[in-house]
Amino acid sequence: MSEYLAPGVFVEEVSFRAKSIEGVSTTTTGFVGPARYGPLDIEPEIVTSLVEFERTYGGRDKLVFQDAGEVDNYLWHGVRAFFEEGGKRLYVSRVFTPIDATDERPGCARGGLPGSPSSMMVYARFPGRAGNARVGFTFNVGQSLLSDVDGVTFANSLQSRDVVWIRPRAGAPSPAVEDGYYLALWDAANESWAFVSSGDDIGTAEATLTDLSAANYELRVISVTVVVQPLGGGDAFVAPDLPLDPLHQRAGSPDSLFAYFAEFPASLSRARTLPIVIRAEDVAAIGTGTELLGAFFDADPNASVSPPAGLRAAMQNSQSTPAERSLAILIDDGNDGLRPFASAYEGEVDSADRKTGLRQFEDLEDISIVAAPGSTFGYESGYATHAPSIVRALIRHAERMKYCIAVLDSGDNQAISEVRAMRAQLDSKHAALYYPWVRVLDPLTQRETHMPPSGFVAGIYARNDVNRAVYKAPANEVVNLALGFERFLNKAQQEVLNPEGINCFRYFEGRGMRLWGARTISSDPEWKYVNLRRYFAYLERSIDKGTQWAVFEPNGEQLWANVRRTIEDFLLNEWQSGALLGDKPEKSYFVKCDRSTMSQNDLDNGRLICLIGVAPLRPAEFVIFRIGQWTADRKV
Structure with a gap:
């Protein structure tokens, strides 16, 4: 209550109306499954197009599992179907089962500098064959930073711990500072610059700024540009002009080659998108930026002939810039691991609270549809030990999240009796089962192939909600991408499947390929229909979010x-x-x-x-x- 202590006029805002409730979104979807590349335990970023998915999780190429051989990239196909059928917002949780769980970085491509220092390693940031790449290091030499004003020499834009190349100009008097590479150090006590050729002790400085003049010397900063070119094709990643010294900082934050490609980068965005990790197993072995530069040159003499003579030979005249020098490291042996186990789909939480699998979706309350495209491939054969467990994990997740529904795939090439047996083991008002698989044209092979229905169904859910409403049953809807189905069902066959809660895809002459069922797998007749379950989830969550103001009133x-x-x-x-x-x-x-x-x-x-x-x-x-x-x- 306001206090009125002194005479005056008081104007106050009051409300004469009830609080409003805004309806929540019902189209945001979560997919879980194996991909060619991408993060495993980083909070998923929302994806709004297939291009965005490919940028983070790799392209359409098939996966090669050690135990299952070459398998279609069902997650990519599911994402493609989702967006083609009308989906708008998607979260993806990538799963991976390593071949060797004792490996420090299982499944990740790796490589190192040949020769010295052997302790510097380059790894693919994430596991997968798509991490195999050529990593190029190009050393750039900038313009001279020296300038003389009223007899005083300045080094414009020079930063502490920059690696610099100091070189006498042609025709200059006998130089007091030798041609070579130095580490620039700011001497705060004397407010001056010191240049050290080895180590980083200011007391061993071989030159100061007073020893240099713009008329007689050039002082150029050396940086490195890193280019990562995937061996399997695709766009190259470029990180330009990175400082070489491991302790280099800008605006108080580390920004060196090692900091930029660190195991845990400065931002979550970098952690998702940077393709490699550059790590020094022993920082002492790497030393300073000048020592690292020498190590690069020693590792590949073609990168630069023994400095500084090689750089001098590359000069055409006293004002020219040294030619760029490059070397490349091949990182390989990345693999797609084993076909993911059910435990990978369920996910876990480690000691640092990093989550994997379906556990990642527990913190994303806006997800209302969840699916695992391709997880039932081989349901009746080699993957039968894991596929039923994955289906149950999806159901448990949807029930735990309350406002979510699981879209379940039938197994590939299942007979009617087999899909009925699969359905007989399940009962939940938070899940719906779809049969059979959808035949599409594979853009990779340009051949027709069969894909799991969940990606198509999730997109149809979203399209139905946007074009009509969540309370309208997501059925009698055209499947845009479908060329046919794995099995063409007639009315008599659907009369067997529909009462059991198995939603079918059907072909109708003159009306095309359609989704022709909207039932859950619940034995409770009150929750028989998908749209009823989803509409109540919409009501409940909208009221939940819209009445939070009432707590503690x-x-x-x-x-x-x-x-x-x-x-x-x-x-x-x-x-x-x-x-x-x-x-x-x-x-x-x-x-x-x-x-x-x-x-x-x-x-x-x-x-x-x-x-x-x-x-x-x-x-x-x-x-x-x-x-x-x-x-x-x-x-x-």
Whole structure:
């Protein structure tokens, strides 16, 4: 309550209306599965196109598992189908099962400088064959930074711990400073620059700025540009003009070659997108930037003939810039590991709170659809030990998250009896099963192939919600990418599958390839339909988010009335949009929040209980027209 202590006019803002509830999104999807590349334990970034997915998780090429051989990249195909069918927002959790779990960086391509220093290693940041690459190091020499003003020499833009090349100009008097590479150090005590050729002790400086003049010397900063070119093709990654010294800092933050490509970069964005890790197993062996530069040249004499003579030979005149010198390291032996086990899909949380698999989605509350495209490939054969466990992991995740539904794939090439046996083992109001697989044109091989239905279905869910509404059943929808299906079902066959909650894809002449089912795998008839489950998830989460303001408010009549008005206004809007059954609002919903819903014990324990009932619309799954003969003179 405001205090009024001195006479005056006080203007205050008050609210005369109830708080509003905004409907939440129902189209955000989460996919989990193996990919060619990309992070495993970093919080997923939202993906809005297939191009964005490829930029982080690799392209369409097939995966090669040690135990399963070459397998289609089902996650890529699922993402493609999702966006082609109308999906908008997607999170991806990549899973990986290593061949050798004792390896420090399992599945990652690796390589090092030949010769000295052997302790500097270059690794692919993430496991996968797509990490095999050619890493090029190009050494750049900048313009001279020296300038003389009124007899005083300045080094413009020079930074502490820059690696510099100091060289006498042609025709200069006998030089006091030898041609060579130096580490520039700022002497804070004397407020001056010192240049050291080995080590980083200012006391051993071989030159200071007073020894140099723009007329007689050139002082140029040497940096390195790193180019990572994947061996399998694709765009190269370029990191230009990085300082060489491991302790180099800019604006108080490390920015050297090692800091930029560190195991844990400065930003989460870099951690997702940088393709390699450059690591010094023993920093003491690397030494300073000048020693690292010499090590590069020693490792590959073609990078630069023994300095500084080689650089001098590359000069055309006293004002020219030394030619760029390069060397390359091949990092290889990256692999796609084993076909991921069910435990990889379930995920885990390590000691540093880094999560993998489905565990990553537990922190992303906006995900309302979850799927694992391709996880049921081989359900009836070699992968039968893991595929059923993955299906159950998806269901458990959806049930745990409450406002989520799992889209389940049937197995590839399953007979009707086999998919019925699969369905008989499952029961959940938070999951729906789809059969059979969809035939599409593979853009990689230019041949027709069969893909799991979950990617298509998730995209159809999103398209249905955007074009119509979440309360409309996501069925009788065209499958845009489909050329056919793994098995063409007739009406009699679907009459066997539909009552058991197996949603089918059907071909209808003149109407194309369509999704023709919208049931969950629940044995509870109250939650028989997918749209009913998803609509209640939408209502519940919208009310959940829209009434958080009520927590810790005084629990009395005024609060109860505000809560009632807030929810009634939201449900009235739902009724007006056609989501609820009934020709009047009072027939479509009710909201109670008063002493009839709360006991004194509830009030004493800080509980506000609101009872809400809605009359949702169910789909017209069976449209029946009864036709009989009628004569003109007969009354109806």
